[in-house]
Amino acid sequence: MRVALFPTCVNDAIHPRTGQAVVALLERLGVQVDFPAAQTCCGQPQYNTGYRRATEPLVRRMAGAFAGYDHVVTPSGSCTAMVRDNYPRIGAKARTEGRGDGLARAAASLVPRVLELTEFLVDVLGVSDVGAYYPHRVSYHPSCHGLRMLGLGDRPRRLLEAVEGLELVELPGAEECCGFGGTFAVKNPDVSAAMGADKVRNALSTGAEVLCGADNSCLLHIGGTLRRADAPMRAVHLAEILACTRADPTGTGWATPRARSSA
Amino acid sequence: MTVPAKGSSRERILARIRAAVQDAAEPPPVLRDYRDSHQPDDPARLLDLLAANLADYRAVVHRCTGAELPAVIGRILAERGSRTLLVPDGVPEDWLSGTAVERVRDHPPLAPDRLDAVDSVLTGCALAVAETGTIVLDAGPGQGRRALTLVPDHHLCVVRTADQVVASVPQALPRLDPSRPQTWISGPSATSDIELDRVEGVHGPRTLEVVLVG
Amino acid sequence: MSDTYLGMPSFPQAKASTRDTRLRANLTHATRTIRDKRARAVAELDDWAQLREAGKRIKDRTLRHLDDHLVQLEQNVTAAGGTVHWAADAAEANRIVADLVKATGEREVVKVKSMATQEIELNEALAAEGITAYETDLAELIVQLGEDRPSHILVPAIHRNRGEVRDIFAAKMGEWGRPAPEGLGDSPAELAEAARLHLREKFLRAKVGISGANFMVAETGTLVVVESEGNGRMCLTLPETLISVVGIEKVLPTWRDLEVFLQLLPRSSTAERMNPYTSFWTGTSDGDGPRNFHLVLLDNGRTDTLADEVGRQALRCIRCSACLNVCPVYERAGGHAYGSVYPGPIGAILTPQLRGTASAVDASLPFASTLCGACYEVCPVAIDIPEVLVHLREQVVERDGPGHRTERAVVRAGSWLLDHPAALGAVERWASRTRGLHPRRLPTAVARAWTDSRDLPELPEAPFRDWWRKSR
Numbered sequence: 050m051r052v053a054l055f056p057t058c059v060n061d062a063i064h065p066r067t068g069q070a071v072v073a074l075l076e077r078l079g080v081q082v083d084f085p086a087a088q089t090c091c092g093q094p095q096y097n098t099g100y101r102r103a104t105e106p107l108v109r110r111m112a113g114a115f116a117g118y119d120h121v122v123t124p125s126g127s128c129t130a131m132v133r134d135n136y137p138r139i140g141a142k143a144r145t146e147g148r149g150d151g152l153a154r155a156a157a158s159l160v161p162r163v164l165e166l167t168e169f170l171v172d173v174l175g176v177s178d179v180g181a182y183y184p185h186r187v188s189y190h191p192s193c194h195g196l197r198m199l200g201l202g203d204r205p206r207r208l209l210e211a212v213e214g215l216e217l218v219e220l221p222g223a224e225e226c227c228g229f230g231g232t233f234a235v236k237n238p239d240v241s242a243a244m245g246a247d248k249v250r251n252a253l254s255t256g257a258e259v260l261c262g263a264d265n266s267c268l269l270h271i272g273g274t275l276r277r278a279d280a281p282m283r284a285v286h287l288a289e290i291l292a293c294t295r296a297d298p299t300g301t302g303w304a305t306p307r308a309r310s311s312a
Numbered sequence: 313m314t315v316p317a318k319g320s321s322r323e324r325i326l327a328r329i330r331a332a333v334q335d336a337a338e339p340p341p342v343l344r345d346y347r348d349s350h351q352p353d354d355p356a357r358l359l360d361l362l363a364a365n366l367a368d369y370r371a372v373v374h375r376c377t378g379a380e381l382p383a384v385i386g387r388i389l390a391e392r393g394s395r396t397l398l399v400p401d402g403v404p405e406d407w408l409s410g411t412a413v414e415r416v417r418d419h420p421p422l423a424p425d426r427l428d429a430v431d432s433v434l435t436g437c438a439l440a441v442a443e444t445g446t447i448v449l450d451a452g453p454g455q456g457r458r459a460l461t462l463v464p465d466h467h468l469c470v471v472r473t474a475d476q477v478v479a480s481v482p483q484a485l486p487r488l489d490p491s492r493p494q495t496w497i498s499g500p501s502a503t504s505d506i507e508l509d510r511v512e513g514v515h516g517p518r519t520l521e522v523v524l525v526g
Numbered sequence: 527m528s529d530t531y532l533g534m535p536s537f538p539q540a541k542a543s544t545r546d547t548r549l550r551a552n553l554t555h556a557t558r559t560i561r562d563k564r565a566r567a568v569a570e571l572d573d574w575a576q577l578r579e580a581g582k583r584i585k586d587r588t589l590r591h592l593d594d595h596l597v598q599l600e601q602n603v604t605a606a607g608g609t610v611h612w613a614a615d616a617a618e619a620n621r622i623v624a625d626l627v628k629a630t631g632e633r634e635v636v637k638v639k640s641m642a643t644q645e646i647e648l649n650e651a652l653a654a655e656g657i658t659a660y661e662t663d664l665a666e667l668i669v670q671l672g673e674d675r676p677s678h679i680l681v682p683a684i685h686r687n688r689g690e691v692r693d694i695f696a697a698k699m700g701e702w703g704r705p706a707p708e709g710l711g712d713s714p715a716e717l718a719e720a721a722r723l724h725l726r727e728k729f730l731r732a733k734v735g736i737s738g739a740n741f742m743v744a745e746t747g748t749l750v751v752v753e754s755e756g757n758g759r760m761c762l763t764l765p766e767t768l769i770s771v772v773g774i775e776k777v778l779p780t781w782r783d784l785e786v787f788l789q790l791l792p793r794s795s796t797a798e799r800m801n802p803y804t805s806f807w808t809g810t811s812d813g814d815g816p817r818n819f820h821l822v823l824l825d826n827g828r829t830d831t832l833a834d835e836v837g838r839q840a841l842r843c844i845r846c847s848a849c850l851n852v853c854p855v856y857e858r859a860g861g862h863a864y865g866s867v868y869p870g871p872i873g874a875i876l877t878p879q880l881r882g883t884a885s886a887v888d889a890s891l892p893f894a895s896t897l898c899g900a901c902y903e904v905c906p907v908a909i910d911i912p913e914v915l916v917h918l919r920e921q922v923v924e925r926d927g928p929g930h931r932t933e934r935a936v937v938r939a940g941s942w943l944l945d946h947p948a949a950l951g952a953v954e955r956w957a958s959r960t961r962g963l964h965p966r967r968l969p970t971a972v973a974r975a976w977t978d979s980r981d982l983p984e985l986p987e988a989p990f991r992d993w994w995r996k997s998r
Binding site: 493 | 552555556560570571576577580583586587590592593597612614618662663664668686688691715721722725729730731743746755756759763764774781782784785786788789792796798801802803804806807811813814815825829830835838
């Protein structure tokens with residue numbers, strides 16, 4: 050089984066820890082992962098802002114970078130949804146516009162192989178207990194794309210419930226959008242901030258130390274709102290929780306190159 | 313029908329529609345794989361459901377036998393203190409044998425303000441839908457024109473349970489004649505316009521009483 | 527917010543709305559109440575998914591052959607004693623209605639709530655001809671008396687709470703007719719009673735009624751109005767003349783098709799198994815209801831929408847407003863921010879298609895969404911609102927709408943970078959190395975839009991791709 054990691058451009062540039070956590074987690078589960086360096090970005094921000102044509106080279110790039118892998122695993126529901134829902138549309142539109150089948154074929158070759166991390170863990174590896182240890186009170190925010198477009202269902206919850214030491218507390222209004230929405234966050238900053246404030250209020254009401262999510266773009270917004278308020282809560286990606294073990298409960302080990310290569 | 317002039321809005325709109333969809337693919341066929349009814353085929357349970365759903369939307373429900381009906385009608389009118397009762401053509405005479413209340417007929421058709429002065433109106437119905445708690449009037453015998461059940465503040469409606477109750481909307485429609493004016497009534501007039509808080513009783517009859525007979 | 531990188535003026539009124547605590551409280555209370563009720567009403571039917579798919583397909587097939595269905599409808603309405611008029615745009619529809627009213631010699635009409643007549647601003651057009659239109663739906667009455675604008679499809683006065691309604695009724699009813707009772711309280715029941723008294727004299731003397739319709743059945747010529755209060759029944763049955771203004775997309779092919787929509791609509795809109803009153807009429811009936819019936823079929827941008835392969839699904843809309851009630855942006859921005867009688871998610875895709883995107887507000891509407899998908903999930907006819915939003919964003923951007931030039935340049939530069947991984951890595955590396963220099967709040971407008979309410983993330987020591995290379 051050849052597995053490639055698509056950490057996403059956001060995690061590559063801003064939050065490498067999440068990608069590192071996925072590597073540590075998958076290797077612990079016996080899966081060898083690769084990071085094809087030709088990858089960049091799935092094109093979600095451009096596409097969702099109305100720049101479909103600017104996304105087309107990225108569809109080709111993604112298809113090329115991940116050619117030959119059985120699975121492409123990504124710790125982002127929205128980037129998975131971008132590929133799964135929108136790549137076929139981009140291909141179909143190019144065809145309608147008389148620009149051939151190339152994009153549609155590129156999309157079709159990639160789409161069935163791209164999986165969101167929890168889908169890969171639960172559906173492909175068939176695990177819900179990944180042997181993690183995380184002795185904290187945690188609440189879970191199911192980001193919209195994972196919840197409604199991918200239909201991740203209870204996969205993230207099953208993974209979290211199996212984590213030793215973790216106390217999972219219900220997030221009120223969990224299914225409501227946090228207000229990030231890509232460029233919405235800067236095009237409509239007032240509404241975005243109002244939604245973020247409500248999400249944070251609900252999160253803080255749980256008394257949890259950690260708000261867990263499976264999409265770092267949402268967590269940038271929620272986490273940034275939490276930090277601005279100096280709130281006693283931090284936003285942490287699900288992969289980073291699942292990567293923690295009794296041997297390395299804070300995840301400092303897998304985040305450094307030396308420790309990882311000796312693992 | 314007059315033939316519209318060329319270049320009329322009718323022709324323009326139809327031409328625009330044709331141009332808009334000429335390249336569109338034929339959409340997939342309609343599958344009617346939804347349920348014909350959500351209830352088991354059990355008349356007694358259907359009747360209970362109808363009563364419960366009518367009551368849930370604040371209709372007052374009475375159940376009785378055919379023999380008891382006149383007395384029930386008499387009691388309802390007496391308890392409400394109705395002095396005048398609007399009686400559409402076709403209401404069986406024996407329904408009224410238990411009341412001495414003054415009967416008002418729609419002959420000649422009553423003006424709206426006369427209807428407004430009537431205390432109650434008594435009708436039958438075309439059918440009733442259990443799943444939705446709906447009674448359907450189609451201006452048939454014993455129902456009168458639509459205004460009769462609209463302007464008075466108290467509507468008393470008799471449903472013959474033996475042959476007038478269906479389970480669901482899909483079962484109701486084939487039994488109704490589209491050429492007749494219909495009013496489907498599910499509880500008394502209501503509004504949720506203030507704070508989406510449901511309040512019964514606005515412009516239609518504020519009290520709906522339904523007698524299930526049989 | 528004038529920085530050109532942002533592209534759009536953000537949704538013009540939204541900023542004020544998010545700071546209006548009373549508006550926010552009213553909207554939050556109302557939308558959450560109905561949200562939960564809808565979920566319960568829908569959960570009662572275990573075949574909801576099948577009904578939804580049937581509703582979608584019936585609408586799609588109808589739209590594909592809309593010309594045939596309208597011609598059949600026209601034949602059947604005419605055969606049943608009605609008169610059918612066709613209006614290409616709002617001005618023509620208003621002209622037709624005004625002439626019909628004037629032909630009766632009347633100077634006032636009673637109206638049952640109709641989105642189509644709001645869309646064409648019929649009341650204003652009639653007023654210009656010296657005709658007074660009385661809105662009779664409770665919420666429309668609140669809006670009309672308050673000289674306000676509707677902010678919700680189903681509950682146009684959703685932005686008002688009971689205290690505000692009481693004040694409007696007490697101050698204004700007397701100017702329009704029977705004044706509010708002395709010492710009017712603010713319970714919804716008392717307010718409904720005040721509306722009943724105020725409007726009854728108008729219903730009883732009305733000679734002309736104006737309505738829209740929820741459905742029109744082509745094979746029978748039947749129109750259907752779904753309502754709750756009974757004001758619809760009053761307007762549809764008591765006047766001598768009834769004029770119904772209906773969008774051409776409201777036609778259904780068959781009587782049987784109603785079995786789908788009469789299950790989908792009430793549960794999605796008022797969250798009821800069935801709304802209190804549904805009226806069906808086919809042309810005119812001897813001795814029952816209006817002697818004269820006119821149907822005005824309205825295009826007003828609908829055929830433009832129909833021509834758009836992706837956008838035409840908006841014409842499936844049955845105006846239930848479920849999408850408004852679950853929309854987090856609507857809840858915080860309020861209906862007025864959408865600058866149209868169609869607010870919320872459906873408005874954000876319908877208005878720009880019906881009116882075009884020439885104005886700043888209309889061009890901003892496709893961007894007034896986080897694409898969270900809650901609207902699509904509850905839509906009873908499965909309109910993929912996020913898909914259409916993105917599609918319309920593309921149209922706005924392609925048109926090089928106001929302010930998009932800089933944004934396009936940035937995207938173009940970004941596209942080059944994202945197609946050159948080595949250069950991308952270099953930029954990421956440079957950003958990481960200079961991270962100590964990044965301030966917590968940034969000065970330019972686009973950055974301020976983020977940092978006014980949120981901290982920027984702390985950049986890592988190195989990007990993932992560098993860590994990967996070193997650790998291999």
